[in-house]
Amino acid sequence: MRVVVPFAAETPKTRLESVFSPDERSRFARAMLADVLRAIAETGHEPTVVSTAPLAVADLELPEAVAAVTSVAVDERPLTDAVNARLPGGDGAADGIGAAGDSDRNPVAVVMADLALATPGALEGVLTTAADVAIAPGRGGGTNALVVRHPAFRADYHGTSYLDHCEIAQSVGADLETVDSFRLGTDIDEPADLVEVLVHGRAGDRALARLHEFGFVLDDRGGRVGVAREGDLASE
Ligand SMILES: Nc1nc2c(ncn2[C@@H]2O[C@H](COP(=O)(O)OP(=O)(O)OP(=O)(O)O)[C@@H](O)[C@H]2O)c(=O)[nH]1
Numbered sequence: 001m002r003v004v005v006p007f008a009a010e011t012p013k014t015r016l017e018s019v020f021s022p023d024e025r026s027r028f029a030r031a032m033l034a035d036v037l038r039a040i041a042e043t044g045h046e047p048t049v050v051s052t053a054p055l056a057v058a059d060l061e062l063p064e065a066v067a068a069v070t071s072v073a074v075d076e077r078p079l080t081d082a083v084n085a086r087l088p089g090g091d092g093a094a095d096g097i098g099a100a101g102d103s104d105r106n107p108v109a110v111v112m113a114d115l116a117l118a119t120p121g122a123l124e125g126v127l128t129t130a131a132d133v134a135i136a137p138g139r140g141g142g143t144n145a146l147v148v149r150h151p152a153f154r155a156d157y158h159g160t161s162y163l164d165h166c167e168i169a170q171s172v173g174a175d176l177e178t179v180d181s182f183r184l185g186t187d188i189d190e191p192a193d194l195v196e197v198l199v200h201g202r203a204g205d206r207a208l209a210r211l212h213e214f215g216f217v218l219d220d221r222g223g224r225v226g227v228a229r230e231g232d233l234a235s236e
């Protein structure tokens with residue numbers, strides 16, 4: 001199955017700017033992207049990163065087998081337009097995904113690049129559904145992973161896009177399956193989400209390694225567990 005991975009390459013993860021420097025944000029976003037690409041490749045599918053700006057696969061330092069099946073397409077359009085062009089029955093894009101002649105029943109998956117906890121097993125839960133439209137929602141109402149087989153379904157990201165996508169599926173007569181997954185439901189948007197990476201990240205995960213490199217640790221000094229820089233904790 002074609003797996004599109006949208007990636008905002010230029011100013012990624014602005015909601016993390018209170019805890020990361022711009023350079024750290026960029027490196028952390030790329031680390032999450034690398035983890036997502038590896039998980040997709042390990043399911044046997046081939047990811048295409050749809051990036052807002054040029055991105056060299058070599059710079060992502062992917063394992064050789066992952067790099068070999070990963071491609072990058074640059075698309076400056078807003079997220080929804082860049083995805084819709086690539087869905088079955090879409091207008092098509094230069095990379096050929098969703099292009100005329102591509103069978104309408106060839107499913108296309110869209111997996112966000114900020115799913116730091118994604119594993120091949122979790123992804124298989126959504127990639128192996130047979131529904132016209134399958135969604136793994138994100139916390140807060142987003143759409144973290146989407147599989148589309150129905151040629152009339154069009155995405156509409158941002159806001160509570162999960163609810164919007166349920167409505168759109170219904171309006172075009174597509175049956176929809178919602179996939180309940182903690183790992184796919186955890187997109188890393190805000191500082192509090194970094195707790196999940198520190199708690200549930202696995203050895204070898206690049207995003208977890210970056211947090212360790214940047215000095216982040218769990219902060220359980222009171223109330224809900226958060227994250228802090230080791231140095232800041234030590235100095236208090
Ligand atoms: N191709 C493309 N991908 C996008 C665009 N905006 C967001 N993305 C990607 O879509 C996924 C979900 O993005 P969000 O969490 O909504 O936004 P973000 O840019 O990562 O983070 P914020 O700046 O904090 O909103 C991530 O994989 C982003 O890299 C866009 O305009 N084009």
Ligand SMILES: C[C@H](OP(=O)(O)O)C(=O)O
Nearest residue numbers: 142143144157158159161
């Ligand atoms: C793109 C957006 O992501 P979120 O802002 O929910 O992370 C969505 O899933 O619709």
